[in-house]
Amino acid sequence: MYRIHVAAEKAGVSPQLLRAWERRYALLAPVRTDSGYRLYSDEDVAILRGAKVLVDEGRSISEVAQLPREQLRRAAVRQPTAKREVPTESWQQAALAAITTFDGPTLERLILSASGMGALSSTEICDRVLMPLLVAIGERWERGAASVAAEHFGSAIIRRHLHAMVETESRRSAGGPIVTCACPEGDLHEGGLLAFAIHAGALGWFAVYLGPNLPIADALGSADGANAAAIALSISSPRSPADRRKLVEQLASWKNRRSGRRVWIGGRGAAPHVKEIERAGLVFLSDASALASHTGPMAAGRSW
Numbered sequence: 001m002y003r004i005h006v007a008a009e010k011a012g013v014s015p016q017l018l019r020a021w022e023r024r025y026a027l028l029a030p031v032r033t034d035s036g037y038r039l040y041s042d043e044d045v046a047i048l049r050g051a052k053v054l055v056d057e058g059r060s061i062s063e064v065a066q067l068p069r070e071q072l073r074r075a076a077v078r079q080p081t082a083k084r085e086v087p088t089e090s091w092q093q094a095a096l097a098a099i100t101t102f103d104g105p106t107l108e109r110l111i112l113s114a115s116g117m118g119a120l121s122s123t124e125i126c127d128r129v130l131m132p133l134l135v136a137i138g139e140r141w142e143r144g145a146a147s148v149a150a151e152h153f154g155s156a157i158i159r160r161h162l163h164a165m166v167e168t169e170s171r172r173s174a175g176g177p178i179v180t181c182a183c184p185e186g187d188l189h190e191g192g193l194l195a196f197a198i199h200a201g202a203l204g205w206f207a208v209y210l211g212p213n214l215p216i217a218d219a220l221g222s223a224d225g226a227n228a229a230a231i232a233l234s235i236s237s238p239r240s241p242a243d244r245r246k247l248v249e250q251l252a253s254w255k256n257r258r259s260g261r262r263v264w265i266g267g268r269g270a271a272p273h274v275k276e277i278e279r280a281g282l283v284f285l286s287d288a289s290a291l292a293s294h295t296g297p298m299a300a301g302r303s304w
Helices: 004-011 015-025 042-056 069-076 089-100 104-114 122-143 148-172 191-202 216-225 241-256 271-279 288-293
Strands: 178-184 206-214 230-234 262-266
Touching: 004 015, 004 042, 015 042, 015 288, 042 069, 089 104, 089 122, 089 148, 104 122, 104 148, 122 148, 122 191, 122 288, 148 191, 148 206, 178 191, 178 216, 191 206, 191 230, 191 262, 191 288, 206 216, 216 230, 216 241, 230 241, 241 262, 241 271
Parallel strands: 178 206, 178 230, 230 262
Antiparallel strands: none
């Protein structure tokens, strides 16, 4: 029998993802020690490994969790695909050069190559290929090494890929609990929000993506209209203390009007104010992948 970190390592997943799949989808039912520690068997590890193989192939975890255990065990013994390395510095320099010269076809080929010709999952493409390149473009613009036009050109292509993955993951998660995703009014940078929506979709949440620069009243109204179980907000720009308090109070009020609602906040503009956010009963996410450790047992279906 294995403790959670050992079981997760043997299966090739993070402990946070293991917990999320266990709580949310009842994928596993580990025994517990008298002290409350989870213990996993070799059978549990095989089922978890098989589930990861199928999810990596493009199936949703909500679908995979319903499959016969024998099918998961068979998937677990497949020859794993060789792990791809993070794109090299030379790859990123080639991509930035294509952006500087407005060479869209070359940039698209480079992105496709780094994405494993479609072999990587949406979250891997997001975290290992597109988001690092988006950050690099922004840093070059801030240093004056790239023109505004080049920054807009490259960012638009990357955002197009990210939007496509949001749509793909949302289709897979149709019928799951709903999370509305937005940047508040004045926030125009949506990269982090797109990354969140991709990770949420991979975990079985149906993302209603509202995009940047949205008045908070409209975000709350949309969440009510969609019967959302959660709201995710990405704040990239600093806000005045009064504006920030008002925003946090509005989100907390929405959360507290109905049991079980969640509010997740991320972004550079929110990072210095984690204590204020958490005092209001809201959750700060340091990055999109941190969502896996904050998803609980939500009921399947759009009604909750």
